[in-house]
Amino acid sequence: MIGQIYIVRFKTELQxxxxxxxxxxxxxxxxxxxxxxxxxxxxxxxxxxxxxxxDKCFSRAGSVYCKEDFFK
Ligand SMILES: [Zn+2]
Ligand SMILES: [Zn+2]
Incomplete structure (x- = not known):
């Protein structure tokens, strides 16, 4: 699974x-x-x-990998 990485600003009203x-x-x-x-x-x-x-990360079984390691 390919995951886009979003940068979110912490908001104090959130948990x-x-x-x-x-x-x-x-x-x-x-x-x-x-x-x-x-x-x-x-x-x-x-x-x-x-x-x-x-930028992007690649996810498998709860772990994240770079592109090279995900596809090797
Ligand atoms: Zn941490
Ligand atoms: Zn890697």
Missing amino acids: IPHCAGCSQHILDKFILKVLDRHWHSKCLKCADCQTPLA
Whole structure:
């Protein structure tokens, strides 16, 4: 599954989201949203090669991958 990464600005009226990567609250000003899950910008990286993902990511079985590792 290919997920577009959205950068959303944290709004105080919303519930503080949990990061899908580290399970901590996300208190950053900007939050990455991929496939209805939220991430710290530092936590969204390829599960295989640890490359930070900034544009598109690829998801399989709950993990996110860069394009190279998803298709290899
Ligand atoms: Zn995190
Ligand atoms: Zn990778």
